[in-house]
Amino acid sequence: AQKVTQAQTEISVVEKEDVTLDCVYETRDTTYYLFWYKQPPSGELVFLIRRNSFDEQNEISGRYSWNFQKSTSSFNFTITASQVVDSAVYFCALSEGDNAGGTSYGKLTFGQGTILTVHP
Amino acid sequence: NAGVTQTPKFQVLKTGQSMTLQCAQDMNHNSMYWYRQDPGMGLRLIYYSASEGTTDKGEVPNGYNVSRLNKREFSLRLESAAPSQTSVYFCASSRLAGVTQYFGPGTRLTVL
Numbered sequence: 713a714q715k716v717t718q719a720q721t722e723i724s725v726v727e728k729e730d731v732t733l734d735c736v737y738e739t740r741d742t743t744y745y746l747f748w749y750k751q752p753p754s755g756e757l758v759f760l761i762r763r764n765s766f767d768e769q770n771e772i773s774g775r776y777s778w779n780f781q782k783s784t785s786s787f788n789f790t791i792t793a794s795q796v797v798d799s800a801v802y803f804c805a806l807s808e809g810d811n812a813g814g815t816s817y818g819k820l821t822f823g824q825g826t827i828l829t830v831h832p
Numbered sequence: 833n834a835g836v837t838q839t840p841k842f843q844v845l846k847t848g849q850s851m852t853l854q855c856a857q858d859m860n861h862n863s864m865y866w867y868r869q870d871p872g873m874g875l876r877l878i879y880y881s882a883s884e885g886t887t888d889k890g891e892v893p894n895g896y897n898v899s900r901l902n903k904r905e906f907s908l909r910l911e912s913a914a915p916s917q918t919s920v921y922f923c924a925s926s927r928l929a930g931v932t933q934y935f936g937p938g939t940r941l942t943v944l
Contacts, residue, residue, distance in 0.1 A: 716874075745930060757875075757922065757935035803874060807930055818863060818882060818929025819890060822874035 714739040716806050718823035725794055726831050733789045733826045735804030741765075744808050746780065746787045747820070751801040763787065794830045801825045834858055836936035838923050844942045845913045853908040853939050855923030863929045864906035866890075866898060868919040869938075875922060881906055882929045913943045 715738040725731045737746065748760040761771060763780050771778045775792045791798055804823045836857045845851055857864065862883045867875040867890075877890030879898040887898050895917060897909045906925075910917060920940050924933040 721872075747932070749935075755920070756937050757924075759932055759934060762932050805875075818926065818931075819877050819880060820865075820867075820875070820924075820933060822876070824872060824874045 714741075714744075714806050714808060714821045716804050716821050716823035718802075718804055718826050720826045721824070722827040722829070724829045724831065727796060728793050729830075730790060730792050731794050731828065731830075733791075733802050733804075733828065735787045735789065735823060737785050737787065737804070737806045739806060739808060741808045744806060747805040747807070748778070748787075748789050749803045749805065751803065751825070753800070757803070760789075791828075794828075796830050796832055799828060799830045801827050836923055836925055836934055838921075838936040838939050840939060841937065842940050844944065845910075846944050847914060849913050850909070850911050851913065852910075853921055853923075853941075854905070855907065855936060856905045857923075857925040857934075858904065859925060859927070859934070860903070861925035861927050861934075862903070863926045863933075864900065865924040865926075865933060866896075866906070866908045867922045867924065868892065868917075869922060870919050878908065878921075880929075913941075915943045917941065918943045 717736045744765045746763045750758045777790045779788045803825045805820045839854045865880040866878040869875045881887045881900040884903045899907045920938050922938050923936040926933045
């Protein structure tokens, strides 16, 4: 069975600080997909990024960056120079690939979420 | 494009009442999903439909039924609501199973 662990329940930083959100996953599949979603106070879920298990290149998008390491089963998310608008709950999620026998293909398993509060 | 829409946004039920949550997507996606979100537990999959005409149970299907009415619409029914079903319900869709899922705004359901 797949599992996603976000050990940090809550993080509080001051604006302009860098912050890293940790995500550790477990899966027996060799092909899988990892996601990060953001849930602002308004409640909707906003897709941020998707990575394939065979692509370990780090990704940078503006102030956001992601570090994927298969050796440690981690997919960490860093916000550089945080802003108040970054305050939200961030979820890491895992989806198994299509060689999982079809029983779990496409189903997302979410971590518990990390509440990020950025103070002015 | 509206993306994924859900109705209603809020609902209060009494124990034993039934209701249907509606979900529709206009992105021509094949796969649709229902999740529930409870405090401290992230989102958990209730049911999903990999393609029109198919539905399968997720992690927490007990007490729910679903209908994939057509390619656009996927409804979730509570036949006899219980307080344990108080939650926020999210519908999602994806072009295919396994690719990025896009979520609706959610329905906040309270069962008294």
